[in-house]
């Protein structure tokens with residue numbers, strides 16, 4: 001089976017893990033955590049980085065620190081993985097789901113901007129925090145959000161879980177323009193620590209508060225004194241050891257992903273598929289190469305099933321958050337674009353270690369699946 005996306009552990013991962021075992025530092029104390037934070041911040045050009053247990057944990061703490069909580073409203077992208085929304089729920093805040101724009105598949109930030117201005121004029125409820133997600137490796141258009149922050153003081157959390165290394169041209173990198181940027185090192189991400197996350201911020205006070213909250217809000221070292229309800233969200237030294245090794249290879253991984261994207265673009269040219277977005281002002285990181293199937297006769301579930309039969313793992317994109325059971329009642333702005341992306345979107349194998357032969361085989365199989373009269377008939381029957 002050619003998998004959708006698996007980690008590449010071809011560098012110093014085993015060596016650094018062995019160092020953890022040899023030194024005995026296999027839990028949250030140990031030198032790799034601080035080293036991972038420093039090297040990650042340096043890579044991004046960020047002032048501070050705080051490692052934590054997962055991308056979801058990073059989002060939860062970031063939202064809480066920026067004021068999300070009961071009675072507050074957080075605006076978030078409708079088209080995203082559910083963790084972006086769950087982190088808001090953990091704080092007790094309400095959410096406003098904002099549709100995507102077709103240019104980037106990310107939040108339609110003009111739509112949100114105009115809605116906030118309209119609400120401000122009419123005395124309506126404004127978001128207290130905006131959580132902008134950079135999906136699938138492509139930066140969102142944040143200009144309208146920066147204007148909202150200047151005008152109304154609404155802070156911004158960037159959910160950059162899927163977009164490490166992506167940037168606006170000629171800079172900066174995603175995760176560094178909001179008040180807090182959050183990343184995930186889950187097994188399928190650009191770099192992995194097995195499981196883990198990172199918050200980055202330019203604010204030394206926020207960084208200190210984040211460190212405090214992820215460590216059970218411990219008020220004093222070596223004493224069981226806690227000044228608020230904190231979390232056990234620290235990253236283990238063993239995970240950070242993997243992170244340091246992976247970070248050393250980030251540039252190679254990004255180059256491999258870009259090569260994969262350009263091969264797909266050329267090898268799928270003759271098929272009825274639309275390429276993933278690439279705005280002229282963006283430098284994507286091509287986390288997961290995802291296309292839209294243009295021919296309505298190609299039923300997505302049938303294509304995925306035919307892929308499994310022929311040894312290739314394709315995967316559908318996420319249903320919009322407004323379709324997920326816990327969030328069906330959430331307030332929303334639009335939703336039709338997110339629906340369309342979900343209705344036609346398919347992710348293709350995108351591991352950094354995907355060989356040229358595997359990728360060629362993937363394209364050949366997709367070509368025969370899409371041209372298959374069986375699939376087209378299955379689609380027709382389903383309708």
Ligand SMILES: Cc1ncc(COP(=O)(O)O)c(C=O)c1O
Nearest residue numbers: 054055056081083084161184186
């Ligand atoms: C957009 C987005 N946000 C948040 C997360 C959560 O990260 P984690 O799995 O590390 O908790 C993920 C991925 O899993 C994601 O894709």
